[in-house]
Amino acid sequence: MKADLELIKGAMIVTPRERVDSAVAPAFELIAMDAVHRARKRVVIDFSAVDYISSAGLRVMLVVAKESRACNLAFVLCGLRPDVLKVFETTGLAGLLSIASDRSAALRSA
Protein backbone atom coordinates (compact mmCIF):
# COMPACT_ATOMS: atom_id res chain seq x y z
CA MET A 1 0.00 0.00 0.00
CA LYS A 2 1.49 3.31 -1.08
CA ALA A 3 0.37 6.24 1.08
CA ASP A 4 1.91 9.52 2.24
CA LEU A 5 1.67 10.71 5.84
CA GLU A 6 2.02 14.33 6.92
CA LEU A 7 1.55 16.05 10.27
CA ILE A 8 0.36 19.64 9.84
CA LYS A 9 -0.55 21.65 12.96
CA GLY A 10 -1.75 18.60 14.91
CA ALA A 11 -3.61 17.14 11.92
CA MET A 12 -2.44 13.83 10.45
CA ILE A 13 -3.05 13.75 6.72
CA VAL A 14 -3.07 10.35 5.00
CA THR A 15 -2.86 10.43 1.20
CA PRO A 16 -3.37 6.98 -0.36
CA ARG A 17 -1.50 6.74 -3.67
CA GLU A 18 -3.38 3.84 -5.29
CA ARG A 19 -6.82 2.28 -5.59
CA VAL A 20 -8.19 1.19 -2.23
CA ASP A 21 -9.51 -2.34 -2.79
CA SER A 22 -9.73 -5.50 -0.70
CA ALA A 23 -6.11 -6.38 -1.52
CA VAL A 24 -4.68 -3.23 0.10
CA ALA A 25 -7.45 -2.60 2.68
CA PRO A 26 -5.67 -4.37 5.58
CA ALA A 27 -2.48 -2.33 5.02
CA PHE A 28 -4.52 0.86 4.57
CA GLU A 29 -6.26 0.18 7.89
CA LEU A 30 -2.89 -0.19 9.69
CA ILE A 31 -1.57 3.05 8.16
CA ALA A 32 -4.72 5.05 8.91
CA MET A 33 -5.06 3.70 12.48
CA ASP A 34 -1.43 4.62 13.11
CA ALA A 35 -2.23 8.12 11.85
CA VAL A 36 -5.15 8.35 14.30
CA HIS A 37 -2.86 7.45 17.19
CA ARG A 38 -0.29 10.07 16.17
CA ALA A 39 -2.76 12.90 15.49
CA ARG A 40 -3.45 15.55 18.13
CA LYS A 41 -6.48 17.32 16.65
CA ARG A 42 -7.75 15.74 13.51
CA VAL A 43 -7.28 13.03 10.90
CA VAL A 44 -7.68 13.87 7.21
CA ILE A 45 -7.78 11.27 4.45
CA ASP A 46 -6.90 12.95 1.16
CA PHE A 47 -8.42 10.88 -1.68
CA SER A 48 -7.22 13.13 -4.50
CA ALA A 49 -4.93 10.39 -5.92
CA VAL A 50 -7.51 7.59 -5.65
CA ASP A 51 -9.72 6.58 -8.60
CA TYR A 52 -11.41 3.57 -6.99
CA ILE A 53 -12.53 2.47 -3.53
CA SER A 54 -14.12 -0.92 -2.87
CA SER A 55 -16.44 -1.88 -0.02
CA ALA A 56 -13.41 -3.19 1.89
CA GLY A 57 -11.93 0.32 1.62
CA LEU A 58 -15.20 1.90 2.79
CA ARG A 59 -15.16 -0.40 5.81
CA VAL A 60 -11.66 0.85 6.69
CA MET A 61 -13.02 4.43 6.65
CA LEU A 62 -15.79 3.42 9.09
CA VAL A 63 -13.28 1.67 11.39
CA VAL A 64 -10.96 4.70 11.36
CA ALA A 65 -13.87 7.14 11.89
CA LYS A 66 -14.94 5.13 14.94
CA GLU A 67 -11.41 5.12 16.39
CA SER A 68 -11.08 8.88 15.74
CA ARG A 69 -14.31 9.49 17.67
CA ALA A 70 -13.01 7.36 20.53
CA CYS A 71 -9.82 9.51 20.55
CA ASN A 72 -11.81 12.80 20.38
CA LEU A 73 -10.37 13.66 16.98
CA ALA A 74 -12.12 15.20 14.00
CA PHE A 75 -12.16 12.84 11.02
CA VAL A 76 -12.53 14.35 7.55
CA LEU A 77 -12.28 12.97 4.02
CA CYS A 78 -11.30 15.29 1.17
CA GLY A 79 -10.37 15.45 -2.50
CA LEU A 80 -12.85 12.77 -3.59
CA ARG A 81 -13.00 12.33 -7.37
CA PRO A 82 -16.51 12.00 -8.87
CA ASP A 83 -16.40 8.16 -9.18
CA VAL A 84 -15.20 7.80 -5.60
CA LEU A 85 -17.66 10.38 -4.24
CA LYS A 86 -20.45 8.49 -6.01
CA VAL A 87 -19.56 5.30 -4.09
CA PHE A 88 -19.80 7.20 -0.77
CA GLU A 89 -23.12 8.70 -1.89
CA THR A 90 -24.71 5.47 -3.18
CA THR A 91 -23.82 3.58 -0.02
CA GLY A 92 -25.15 6.44 2.12
CA LEU A 93 -21.81 6.71 3.90
CA ALA A 94 -21.46 10.31 2.67
CA GLY A 95 -24.16 11.13 5.21
CA LEU A 96 -22.32 9.37 8.03
CA LEU A 97 -18.82 10.78 7.44
CA SER A 98 -17.50 14.37 7.12
CA ILE A 99 -16.47 15.13 3.56
CA ALA A 100 -14.66 18.35 2.56
CA SER A 101 -13.96 19.50 -0.99
CA ASP A 102 -10.18 19.80 -0.63
CA ARG A 103 -7.37 19.64 1.87
CA SER A 104 -7.51 23.25 3.08
CA ALA A 105 -11.27 22.97 3.62
CA ALA A 106 -10.65 19.72 5.51
CA LEU A 107 -8.13 21.45 7.79
CA ARG A 108 -10.56 24.33 8.44
CA SER A 109 -13.73 22.29 9.00
CA ALA A 110 -15.02 21.81 12.52
Next chain:
Amino acid sequence: MALSDDAQSAIVSALRNSTLFAGIDEAELGALTRQCTEETLDSGAVLMRQGEDGDFAYILLDGTVDVSVETPLGADRVATQMRGEIVGEIAVLAGLPRSATVTSRSPVRLARLDKAVLQNFVEHHPRLASSIIHALSVRLQGLLQPMAYLLQATTALERQDASPELLDLLAQRAGEVTPFAKAFARLVRVLIERRDERHERAIAARLQTSLVPRAAPTIDGVRIAARMVPARDVGGDFYDWFELADGRLACVVADVSGKGIGAAVFMGIVRTALRAVALSQPDSPACILDRLNRILCRDNEQLMFVSLIIVILDPAAGQLEWANAGHPPGLLLRGTDILPLPASGPVLGIAADAQFADQRAALTFGTRLFLYTDGLSEARDPTGGLLGEAAMASLCAELADKDAEAANQFILDAIRRFTSDAALSDDLACLCMDWRRA
Protein backbone atom coordinates in the same frame (compact mmCIF):
# COMPACT_ATOMS: atom_id res chain seq x y z
CA MET B 1 56.48 -30.72 4.93
CA ALA B 2 57.85 -33.89 6.57
CA LEU B 3 55.44 -35.77 8.75
CA SER B 4 55.79 -35.90 12.49
CA ASP B 5 55.49 -39.28 14.27
CA ASP B 6 52.09 -38.45 15.72
CA ALA B 7 50.89 -37.37 12.28
CA GLN B 8 52.06 -40.70 10.83
CA SER B 9 50.26 -42.73 13.47
CA ALA B 10 47.12 -40.59 13.01
CA ILE B 11 47.20 -41.31 9.26
CA VAL B 12 47.68 -45.04 9.79
CA SER B 13 44.77 -45.16 12.19
CA ALA B 14 42.59 -43.15 9.77
CA LEU B 15 43.46 -45.52 6.91
CA ARG B 16 42.83 -48.55 9.09
CA ASN B 17 39.40 -47.23 10.05
CA SER B 18 38.49 -46.71 6.40
CA THR B 19 36.68 -49.69 4.86
CA LEU B 20 38.58 -48.92 1.70
CA PHE B 21 41.91 -50.01 3.16
CA ALA B 22 40.57 -52.92 5.22
CA GLY B 23 42.81 -55.96 4.88
CA ILE B 24 45.96 -54.01 3.92
CA ASP B 25 48.72 -54.76 6.41
CA GLU B 26 50.29 -52.26 8.76
CA ALA B 27 53.66 -52.13 6.93
CA GLU B 28 51.97 -51.31 3.61
CA LEU B 29 49.88 -48.59 5.23
CA GLY B 30 53.07 -47.22 6.80
CA ALA B 31 54.66 -47.05 3.32
CA LEU B 32 51.63 -45.17 1.97
CA THR B 33 51.73 -42.84 4.92
CA ARG B 34 55.31 -41.85 4.23
CA GLN B 35 54.26 -40.52 0.84
CA CYS B 36 51.79 -38.08 2.39
CA THR B 37 52.59 -34.41 2.79
CA GLU B 38 51.26 -32.31 5.65
CA GLU B 39 49.35 -29.06 5.11
CA THR B 40 47.67 -26.55 7.37
CA LEU B 41 44.83 -24.25 6.29
CA ASP B 42 42.86 -21.48 7.99
CA SER B 43 39.16 -21.78 8.57
CA GLY B 44 37.01 -20.97 5.54
CA ALA B 45 39.54 -22.39 3.05
CA VAL B 46 38.22 -24.45 0.14
CA LEU B 47 39.94 -27.87 0.22
CA MET B 48 38.29 -29.11 -2.95
CA ARG B 49 35.57 -27.81 -5.22
CA GLN B 50 32.56 -29.62 -6.67
CA GLY B 51 32.99 -30.53 -10.34
CA GLU B 52 36.77 -30.32 -10.38
CA ASP B 53 38.92 -33.34 -11.20
CA GLY B 54 39.91 -35.36 -8.16
CA ASP B 55 43.73 -35.08 -8.04
CA PHE B 56 44.26 -35.71 -4.32
CA ALA B 57 42.61 -36.88 -1.11
CA TYR B 58 43.00 -35.50 2.41
CA ILE B 59 43.20 -37.20 5.78
CA LEU B 60 42.01 -34.87 8.51
CA LEU B 61 44.59 -34.73 11.30
CA ASP B 62 43.02 -31.83 13.20
CA GLY B 63 39.96 -29.64 12.77
CA THR B 64 36.59 -29.95 11.07
CA VAL B 65 35.44 -29.54 7.47
CA ASP B 66 32.01 -28.96 5.92
CA VAL B 67 30.93 -30.89 2.85
CA SER B 68 28.41 -28.98 0.77
CA VAL B 69 26.66 -29.58 -2.50
CA GLU B 70 26.09 -26.63 -4.79
CA THR B 71 23.04 -26.22 -6.99
CA PRO B 72 21.83 -23.28 -9.06
CA LEU B 73 19.73 -22.33 -5.99
CA GLY B 74 22.73 -22.16 -3.64
CA ALA B 75 24.97 -24.37 -1.52
CA ASP B 76 23.65 -26.85 1.06
CA ARG B 77 25.80 -28.45 3.73
CA VAL B 78 25.26 -32.19 3.54
CA ALA B 79 27.91 -33.45 6.01
CA THR B 80 30.60 -32.47 8.48
CA GLN B 81 33.83 -34.48 8.77
CA MET B 82 36.26 -34.54 11.67
CA ARG B 83 39.72 -35.66 12.76
CA GLY B 84 40.64 -39.14 11.54
CA GLU B 85 38.37 -39.12 8.49
CA ILE B 86 39.38 -39.30 4.82
CA VAL B 87 38.00 -36.72 2.39
CA GLY B 88 37.82 -36.92 -1.39
CA GLU B 89 39.35 -40.37 -1.88
CA ILE B 90 36.49 -41.80 -3.93
CA ALA B 91 36.79 -39.21 -6.71
CA VAL B 92 40.50 -39.89 -6.94
CA LEU B 93 40.25 -43.68 -6.99
CA ALA B 94 37.16 -43.87 -9.22
CA GLY B 95 38.34 -41.11 -11.57
CA LEU B 96 35.18 -39.06 -11.05
CA PRO B 97 34.77 -35.30 -10.74
CA ARG B 98 34.34 -34.02 -7.19
CA SER B 99 30.72 -34.56 -6.03
CA ALA B 100 30.89 -31.85 -3.37
CA THR B 101 32.79 -28.81 -2.16
CA VAL B 102 34.80 -29.21 1.05
CA THR B 103 35.51 -26.13 3.19
CA SER B 104 37.39 -25.91 6.50
CA ARG B 105 35.14 -24.89 9.36
CA SER B 106 38.10 -24.41 11.75
CA PRO B 107 41.85 -24.18 11.16
CA VAL B 108 42.77 -27.63 9.88
CA ARG B 109 45.83 -29.85 9.72
CA LEU B 110 45.75 -32.26 6.80
CA ALA B 111 47.73 -35.09 5.27
CA ARG B 112 47.59 -34.93 1.49
CA LEU B 113 47.66 -38.08 -0.66
CA ASP B 114 48.24 -37.35 -4.34
CA LYS B 115 46.47 -39.15 -7.16
CA ALA B 116 49.67 -40.73 -8.52
CA VAL B 117 50.52 -42.15 -5.09
CA LEU B 118 47.05 -43.58 -4.59
CA GLN B 119 46.84 -45.01 -8.10
CA ASN B 120 50.25 -46.62 -7.76
CA PHE B 121 49.08 -48.11 -4.48
CA VAL B 122 45.96 -49.54 -6.13
CA GLU B 123 48.05 -51.11 -8.91
CA HIS B 124 50.08 -53.01 -6.32
CA HIS B 125 47.02 -54.00 -4.31
CA PRO B 126 44.37 -55.26 -6.74
CA ARG B 127 42.03 -56.17 -3.86
CA LEU B 128 41.74 -52.42 -3.19
CA ALA B 129 39.77 -52.18 -6.46
CA SER B 130 37.03 -54.40 -5.06
CA SER B 131 37.04 -52.25 -1.89
CA ILE B 132 36.47 -49.18 -4.05
CA ILE B 133 33.56 -50.89 -5.80
CA HIS B 134 32.22 -51.88 -2.39
CA ALA B 135 32.55 -48.29 -1.11
CA LEU B 136 30.73 -46.95 -4.19
CA SER B 137 27.99 -49.56 -3.79
CA VAL B 138 27.52 -48.59 -0.16
CA ARG B 139 27.23 -44.98 -1.23
CA LEU B 140 24.78 -45.90 -3.98
CA GLN B 141 22.68 -47.90 -1.55
CA GLY B 142 22.78 -45.01 0.87
CA LEU B 143 21.07 -43.05 -1.90
CA LEU B 144 18.75 -45.75 -3.19
CA GLN B 145 17.07 -46.38 0.13
CA PRO B 146 16.17 -42.73 0.78
CA MET B 147 15.13 -42.38 -2.86
CA ALA B 148 12.72 -45.27 -2.27
CA TYR B 149 11.28 -43.42 0.71
CA LEU B 150 11.00 -40.18 -1.24
CA LEU B 151 9.25 -42.01 -4.04
CA GLN B 152 6.88 -43.50 -1.48
CA ALA B 153 6.19 -40.06 0.00
CA THR B 154 5.54 -38.40 -3.37
CA THR B 155 3.25 -41.27 -4.37
CA ALA B 156 1.40 -40.98 -1.07
CA LEU B 157 1.08 -37.24 -1.67
CA GLU B 158 -0.47 -37.92 -5.07
CA ARG B 159 -2.88 -40.37 -3.45
CA GLN B 160 -3.65 -37.59 -0.94
CA ASP B 161 -2.95 -39.71 2.15
CA ALA B 162 0.60 -38.63 3.06
CA SER B 163 0.90 -38.75 6.84
CA PRO B 164 3.37 -36.94 9.12
CA GLU B 165 4.44 -40.39 10.44
CA LEU B 166 5.63 -41.39 7.01
CA LEU B 167 7.55 -38.14 6.75
CA ASP B 168 9.27 -38.72 10.10
CA LEU B 169 10.23 -42.23 9.05
CA LEU B 170 11.47 -40.80 5.79
CA ALA B 171 13.72 -38.24 7.46
CA GLN B 172 15.06 -40.75 10.01
CA ARG B 173 16.11 -43.32 7.45
CA ALA B 174 17.23 -41.00 4.70
CA GLY B 175 20.92 -41.63 5.43
CA GLU B 176 23.15 -39.35 3.42
CA VAL B 177 20.30 -37.29 2.07
CA THR B 178 18.84 -36.44 5.50
CA PRO B 179 19.00 -32.65 4.93
CA PHE B 180 17.15 -33.13 1.65
CA ALA B 181 14.62 -35.49 3.24
CA LYS B 182 13.94 -32.94 5.97
CA ALA B 183 13.46 -30.15 3.44
CA PHE B 184 11.20 -32.45 1.46
CA ALA B 185 9.20 -33.27 4.61
CA ARG B 186 8.72 -29.55 5.26
CA LEU B 187 7.54 -29.04 1.69
CA VAL B 188 5.10 -31.93 1.96
CA ARG B 189 3.70 -30.52 5.22
CA VAL B 190 3.10 -27.15 3.53
CA LEU B 191 1.44 -28.90 0.59
CA ILE B 192 -0.81 -30.92 2.90
CA GLU B 193 -1.77 -27.74 4.76
CA ARG B 194 -2.63 -25.98 1.50
CA ARG B 195 -4.62 -28.96 0.32
CA ASP B 196 -6.60 -28.93 3.57
CA GLU B 197 -7.24 -25.19 3.13
CA ARG B 198 -8.41 -25.76 -0.44
CA HIS B 199 -10.66 -28.53 0.81
CA GLU B 200 -12.19 -26.27 3.46
CA ARG B 201 -12.71 -23.47 0.93
CA ALA B 202 -14.47 -25.93 -1.35
CA ILE B 203 -16.77 -26.93 1.54
CA ALA B 204 -17.46 -23.24 2.25
CA ALA B 205 -18.25 -22.69 -1.44
CA ARG B 206 -20.71 -25.62 -1.45
CA LEU B 207 -22.30 -24.33 1.76
CA GLN B 208 -22.69 -20.88 0.25
CA THR B 209 -24.17 -22.22 -2.98
CA SER B 210 -26.70 -24.15 -0.90
CA LEU B 211 -27.91 -20.87 0.68
CA VAL B 212 -29.40 -19.50 -2.54
CA PRO B 213 -32.89 -20.55 -3.62
CA ARG B 214 -33.31 -23.15 -6.32
CA ALA B 215 -37.07 -23.74 -6.42
CA ALA B 216 -38.97 -21.54 -8.87
CA PRO B 217 -41.63 -19.29 -7.31
CA THR B 218 -45.13 -20.80 -7.31
CA ILE B 219 -46.79 -17.51 -8.30
CA ASP B 220 -48.32 -17.79 -11.79
CA GLY B 221 -46.68 -15.63 -14.41
CA VAL B 222 -43.39 -15.11 -12.52
CA ARG B 223 -40.09 -16.32 -13.96
CA ILE B 224 -36.84 -15.76 -12.09
CA ALA B 225 -33.25 -16.52 -13.00
CA ALA B 226 -30.22 -15.42 -11.02
CA ARG B 227 -26.43 -15.84 -11.03
CA MET B 228 -23.78 -15.60 -8.33
CA VAL B 229 -20.11 -15.56 -9.39
CA PRO B 230 -17.64 -15.14 -6.51
CA ALA B 231 -14.21 -13.67 -7.35
CA ARG B 232 -12.69 -16.28 -4.99
CA ASP B 233 -14.13 -19.63 -3.82
CA VAL B 234 -16.74 -17.84 -1.76
CA GLY B 235 -17.95 -14.27 -1.85
CA GLY B 236 -20.05 -11.58 -0.26
CA ASP B 237 -22.52 -11.00 -3.11
CA PHE B 238 -25.76 -12.95 -3.08
CA TYR B 239 -29.29 -13.08 -4.38
CA ASP B 240 -32.42 -14.48 -2.83
CA TRP B 241 -36.14 -14.78 -3.43
CA PHE B 242 -38.91 -16.06 -1.18
CA GLU B 243 -42.67 -15.93 -0.96
CA LEU B 244 -44.24 -14.11 1.99
CA ALA B 245 -47.22 -15.50 3.92
CA ASP B 246 -49.56 -12.94 2.31
CA GLY B 247 -48.82 -14.11 -1.23
CA ARG B 248 -46.22 -11.48 -2.12
CA LEU B 249 -42.83 -12.39 -3.58
CA ALA B 250 -39.57 -10.79 -2.37
CA CYS B 251 -36.53 -10.52 -4.68
CA VAL B 252 -33.20 -9.52 -3.15
CA VAL B 253 -29.66 -8.77 -4.33
CA ALA B 254 -27.00 -7.78 -1.79
CA ASP B 255 -23.29 -7.11 -1.50
CA VAL B 256 -21.39 -7.62 1.76
CA SER B 257 -18.28 -5.47 2.42
CA GLY B 258 -15.01 -7.20 1.56
CA LYS B 259 -14.42 -10.54 -0.15
CA GLY B 260 -13.60 -14.14 0.67
CA ILE B 261 -14.40 -16.14 3.80
CA GLY B 262 -15.07 -13.11 6.07
CA ALA B 263 -17.62 -11.70 3.62
CA ALA B 264 -19.17 -15.15 3.12
CA VAL B 265 -19.75 -15.62 6.86
CA PHE B 266 -21.45 -12.20 7.12
CA MET B 267 -23.45 -12.97 3.96
CA GLY B 268 -24.83 -16.10 5.69
CA ILE B 269 -25.87 -14.01 8.70
CA VAL B 270 -27.54 -11.34 6.51
CA ARG B 271 -29.44 -13.86 4.41
CA THR B 272 -30.70 -15.77 7.46
CA ALA B 273 -31.66 -12.62 9.42
CA LEU B 274 -33.41 -11.16 6.36
CA ARG B 275 -35.58 -14.24 5.86
CA ALA B 276 -36.34 -14.41 9.61
CA VAL B 277 -37.41 -10.75 9.60
CA ALA B 278 -39.41 -10.87 6.36
CA LEU B 279 -41.14 -14.19 6.99
CA SER B 280 -42.07 -13.52 10.62
CA GLN B 281 -44.35 -10.59 9.87
CA PRO B 282 -45.61 -9.15 6.56
CA ASP B 283 -44.12 -5.69 6.18
CA SER B 284 -43.18 -3.15 3.57
CA PRO B 285 -39.62 -3.35 2.12
CA ALA B 286 -38.47 -0.30 4.12
CA CYS B 287 -39.80 -1.79 7.38
CA ILE B 288 -38.03 -5.06 6.62
CA LEU B 289 -34.76 -3.16 6.01
CA ASP B 290 -35.22 -1.15 9.19
CA ARG B 291 -35.66 -4.29 11.31
CA LEU B 292 -32.80 -6.09 9.56
CA ASN B 293 -30.54 -3.05 10.01
CA ARG B 294 -31.16 -2.93 13.78
CA ILE B 295 -30.26 -6.63 14.06
CA LEU B 296 -27.06 -6.21 12.02
CA CYS B 297 -25.99 -3.09 13.98
CA ARG B 298 -26.05 -5.04 17.25
CA ASP B 299 -22.56 -6.34 18.25
CA ASN B 300 -21.08 -5.35 14.90
CA GLU B 301 -17.57 -4.83 16.30
CA GLN B 302 -15.97 -5.41 12.89
CA LEU B 303 -18.16 -2.76 11.22
CA MET B 304 -19.12 -5.15 8.45
CA PHE B 305 -21.94 -3.80 6.30
CA VAL B 306 -24.12 -4.87 3.43
CA SER B 307 -25.77 -2.97 0.59
CA LEU B 308 -29.09 -4.56 -0.28
CA ILE B 309 -32.04 -3.96 -2.57
CA ILE B 310 -35.34 -5.68 -1.87
CA VAL B 311 -38.23 -5.58 -4.35
CA ILE B 312 -41.59 -7.02 -3.32
CA LEU B 313 -44.03 -8.05 -6.00
CA ASP B 314 -47.69 -7.93 -4.99
CA PRO B 315 -49.77 -9.58 -7.73
CA ALA B 316 -53.05 -9.08 -5.81
CA ALA B 317 -52.52 -5.31 -5.52
CA GLY B 318 -50.89 -5.08 -8.96
CA GLN B 319 -47.95 -3.30 -7.40
CA LEU B 320 -44.19 -3.44 -7.01
CA GLU B 321 -42.67 -1.97 -3.87
CA TRP B 322 -38.98 -1.61 -3.14
CA ALA B 323 -36.42 -0.18 -0.78
CA ASN B 324 -32.71 0.19 -1.48
CA ALA B 325 -30.05 0.31 1.26
CA GLY B 326 -26.93 1.83 -0.28
CA HIS B 327 -27.04 -0.54 -3.27
CA PRO B 328 -26.53 0.30 -6.97
CA PRO B 329 -29.88 1.11 -8.56
CA GLY B 330 -31.84 -1.91 -9.72
CA LEU B 331 -33.60 -1.47 -13.06
CA LEU B 332 -37.30 -1.79 -13.83
CA LEU B 333 -37.81 -2.44 -17.54
CA ARG B 334 -41.16 -1.96 -19.26
CA GLY B 335 -40.98 -2.05 -23.01
CA THR B 336 -38.41 0.57 -23.87
CA ASP B 337 -38.86 2.38 -20.53
CA ILE B 338 -36.09 1.91 -17.97
CA LEU B 339 -36.77 3.05 -14.41
CA PRO B 340 -33.79 3.01 -12.04
CA LEU B 341 -34.46 2.07 -8.41
CA PRO B 342 -31.91 4.23 -6.56
CA ALA B 343 -30.84 3.96 -2.92
CA SER B 344 -33.32 5.30 -0.37
CA GLY B 345 -31.13 4.73 2.70
CA PRO B 346 -27.57 3.83 3.70
CA VAL B 347 -25.93 0.41 3.79
CA LEU B 348 -27.09 -1.88 6.62
CA GLY B 349 -25.13 -2.63 9.78
CA ILE B 350 -23.62 0.79 10.52
CA ALA B 351 -26.26 3.24 11.79
CA ALA B 352 -29.10 1.70 13.85
CA ASP B 353 -31.26 4.83 13.44
CA ALA B 354 -30.90 4.96 9.64
CA GLN B 355 -34.10 5.70 7.69
CA PHE B 356 -35.31 3.79 4.65
CA ALA B 357 -38.07 4.83 2.28
CA ASP B 358 -40.49 2.66 0.31
CA GLN B 359 -40.98 3.37 -3.37
CA ARG B 360 -43.74 1.95 -5.55
CA ALA B 361 -44.64 1.30 -9.17
CA ALA B 362 -47.61 -0.36 -10.86
CA LEU B 363 -47.04 -4.00 -11.76
CA THR B 364 -48.06 -4.52 -15.35
CA PHE B 365 -47.65 -7.58 -17.56
CA GLY B 366 -44.34 -7.53 -19.35
CA THR B 367 -42.54 -5.90 -16.43
CA ARG B 368 -38.97 -7.06 -16.01
CA LEU B 369 -36.80 -6.45 -12.96
CA PHE B 370 -33.00 -6.58 -13.19
CA LEU B 371 -31.00 -6.37 -9.94
CA TYR B 372 -27.20 -6.51 -9.82
CA THR B 373 -24.17 -5.81 -7.63
CA ASP B 374 -21.37 -3.31 -8.27
CA GLY B 375 -19.14 -6.15 -9.50
CA LEU B 376 -21.04 -5.62 -12.77
CA SER B 377 -21.36 -1.83 -12.95
CA GLU B 378 -17.82 -1.27 -11.67
CA ALA B 379 -16.19 -3.76 -14.04
CA ARG B 380 -13.08 -2.25 -15.64
CA ASP B 381 -11.69 -2.50 -19.15
CA PRO B 382 -7.95 -3.24 -19.57
CA THR B 383 -7.14 0.51 -19.53
CA GLY B 384 -8.94 0.95 -16.19
CA GLY B 385 -12.11 2.51 -17.63
CA LEU B 386 -15.27 1.94 -15.59
CA LEU B 387 -18.35 0.32 -17.16
CA GLY B 388 -20.72 2.48 -15.08
CA GLU B 389 -24.43 2.48 -14.32
CA ALA B 390 -25.43 4.20 -17.56
CA ALA B 391 -23.79 1.41 -19.59
CA MET B 392 -25.61 -1.16 -17.42
CA ALA B 393 -28.91 0.50 -18.36
CA SER B 394 -27.93 0.51 -22.05
CA LEU B 395 -27.10 -3.20 -21.90
CA CYS B 396 -30.49 -3.88 -20.30
CA ALA B 397 -32.19 -2.10 -23.22
CA GLU B 398 -30.93 -4.95 -25.44
CA LEU B 399 -32.65 -7.71 -23.45
CA ALA B 400 -36.17 -7.45 -24.90
CA ASP B 401 -36.19 -10.73 -26.87
CA LYS B 402 -34.42 -12.78 -24.19
CA ASP B 403 -35.87 -14.83 -21.35
CA ALA B 404 -34.58 -14.24 -17.79
CA GLU B 405 -31.83 -16.86 -17.98
CA ALA B 406 -30.62 -15.65 -21.38
CA ALA B 407 -30.76 -12.04 -20.15
CA ASN B 408 -28.35 -12.81 -17.27
CA GLN B 409 -26.05 -14.69 -19.62
CA PHE B 410 -26.11 -11.80 -22.10
CA ILE B 411 -25.14 -9.28 -19.41
CA LEU B 412 -22.38 -11.48 -17.94
CA ASP B 413 -20.98 -12.14 -21.43
CA ALA B 414 -20.95 -8.40 -22.10
CA ILE B 415 -19.07 -7.79 -18.82
CA ARG B 416 -16.55 -10.48 -19.75
CA ARG B 417 -15.99 -8.86 -23.14
CA PHE B 418 -15.64 -5.43 -21.51
CA THR B 419 -12.94 -6.70 -19.12
CA SER B 420 -11.26 -8.69 -21.95
CA ASP B 421 -11.78 -11.89 -19.93
CA ALA B 422 -9.61 -10.60 -17.08
CA ALA B 423 -9.88 -12.56 -13.83
CA LEU B 424 -12.73 -11.26 -11.66
CA SER B 425 -11.57 -8.66 -9.17
CA ASP B 426 -14.97 -8.47 -7.47
CA ASP B 427 -17.85 -10.82 -6.75
CA LEU B 428 -20.82 -10.64 -9.13
CA ALA B 429 -24.49 -11.35 -8.55
CA CYS B 430 -27.54 -10.55 -10.63
CA LEU B 431 -31.20 -11.45 -10.67
CA CYS B 432 -33.71 -11.11 -13.49
CA MET B 433 -37.46 -11.45 -12.83
CA ASP B 434 -40.21 -11.40 -15.44
CA TRP B 435 -43.92 -10.86 -14.82
CA ARG B 436 -46.03 -12.15 -17.71
CA ARG B 437 -49.66 -12.98 -18.26
CA ALA B 438 -50.02 -16.55 -16.90
